[in-house]
Amino acid sequence: MARSGANAANGIAAAYDVVVVGGGAGGLSAALVLGRVRRSVLVVDAGEPRNAPAAHMQGYPSRDGMPPGEFLAVVREEVAGYGGVVLRDTVTEVVPDGAGEFDVVLASGGRVHARRVVVATGLVDVLPDLPGVAGRWGRDVLHCPYCHGWEVRDQRIGVMFREDVGVHQALLFSQLSSEVTLFLDGGELTDEQGELLAAAGVRAVAGKLAGLVVEGDRLTGVRLVGGEVREASAFVVPPRMVPRDGVLTALGVRTQETPAGTFPEVDPTGLTSVPGVWAVGNATGAAEQVVNAASAGYRAGVAVNAALLHADLTARRLLQPV
Numbered sequence: 001m002a003r004s005g006a007n008a009a010n011g012i013a014a015a016y017d018v019v020v021v022g023g024g025a026g027g028l029s030a031a032l033v034l035g036r037v038r039r040s041v042l043v044v045d046a047g048e049p050r051n052a053p054a055a056h057m058q059g060y061p062s063r064d065g066m067p068p069g070e071f072l073a074v075v076r077e078e079v080a081g082y083g084g085v086v087l088r089d090t091v092t093e094v095v096p097d098g099a100g101e102f103d104v105v106l107a108s109g110g111r112v113h114a115r116r117v118v119v120a121t122g123l124v125d126v127l128p129d130l131p132g133v134a135g136r137w138g139r140d141v142l143h144c145p146y147c148h149g150w151e152v153r154d155q156r157i158g159v160m161f162r163e164d165v166g167v168h169q170a171l172l173f174s175q176l177s178s179e180v181t182l183f184l185d186g187g188e189l190t191d192e193q194g195e196l197l198a199a200a201g202v203r204a205v206a207g208k209l210a211g212l213v214v215e216g217d218r219l220t221g222v223r224l225v226g227g228e229v230r231e232a233s234a235f236v237v238p239p240r241m242v243p244r245d246g247v248l249t250a251l252g253v254r255t256q257e258t259p260a261g262t263f264p265e266v267d268p269t270g271l272t273s274v275p276g277v278w279a280v281g282n283a284t285g286a287a288e289q290v291v292n293a294a295s296a297g298y299r300a301g302v303a304v305n306a307a308l309l310h311a312d313l314t315a316r317r318l319l320q321p322v
């Protein structure tokens, strides 16, 4: 296939065995596996991984504490070492070609043919609309005890109530500090929630929240409507987690309801309900940490390679079509 002008300008070919949409841990892991078995792979990455606001990535064995950007740069080099191409661009559409393969449309104007597609586009954290939260996200406004809990141990930690989620977060953070306060923000606790929080030593504060207090590039407190300020050096919020699944929904991928919202349905290898399209990482579930996303990418890479091998051999009539 001839390269279009836009593809030539991007330095990419007209066709690849696999196009991976999204170059976070999930997508790059899939590309690494595929490159190592000599599949031609293009990773198209818009460059906004979910944990970009955080200075450190925790809990990834052997890389605990590494800056997230550094981690991805290392994996990009590893992918390139096996001939994989990583392009900074955005996929706007994946169009079935009618023969079981796909045309991938790029925002820059390019168009690439892909025999198979892996979607690893992550999710968006929709933060509560409270003054101060967005500017401190990933620094001292947090959501996850596994990502940031150790770093704020023994500090004064405020938690924003949003029904079960806020209570769950307050209970988890109580493992890390005896100074956890749950801000009810006008909400009400059930008797059971109140008892659990009391057993964990978490105080509940009634009253609506007005915003965060930031001094010298540091969170120092939580302000209530009326002006009262409670000291806090970390504030935990429950973001609404929305998969970046535009490419998948346009393909008609089946979705499923999860406790964290609606996510694409995938099998254990990441295969979606659309043959030839896999999805991995946070695009498929809110609980996928970096190591899970990388693991899912690996599994998908293996499955995609098997599917391609089967297709190749079938085409050569060494296997009968199933």
Ligand SMILES: Cc1cc2nc3c(=O)[nH]c(=O)nc-3n(C[C@H](O)[C@H](O)[C@H](O)COP(=O)(O)OP(=O)(O)OC[C@H]3O[C@@H](n4cnc5c(N)ncnc54)[C@H](O)[C@@H]3O)c2cc1C
Binding pocket: 021, 022, 023, 024, 025, 026, 027, 044, 045, 046, 047, 048, 049, 050, 051, 052, 053, 054, 056, 057, 058, 059, 060, 089, 090, 091, 092, 120, 121, 122, 123, 125, 137, 138, 146, 147, 148, 244, 247, 280, 281, 282, 283, 288, 289, 290, 291, 293
């Ligand atoms: C503040 C914060 C801190 C965190 N800290 C940790 C931690 O310490 N340890 C841990 O394990 N987890 C942590 N996480 C979770 C971690 O961010 C995710 O587990 C991880 O990013 C999931 O990887 P992914 O590959 O699925 O998605 P992402 O890393 O989000 O990567 C998706 C990529 O796809 C790109 N993309 C999206 N749409 C398109 C498109 N249409 N075309 C091309 N590219 C596209 C995005 O720009 C992005 O680069 C943290 C999360 C947050 C919010």
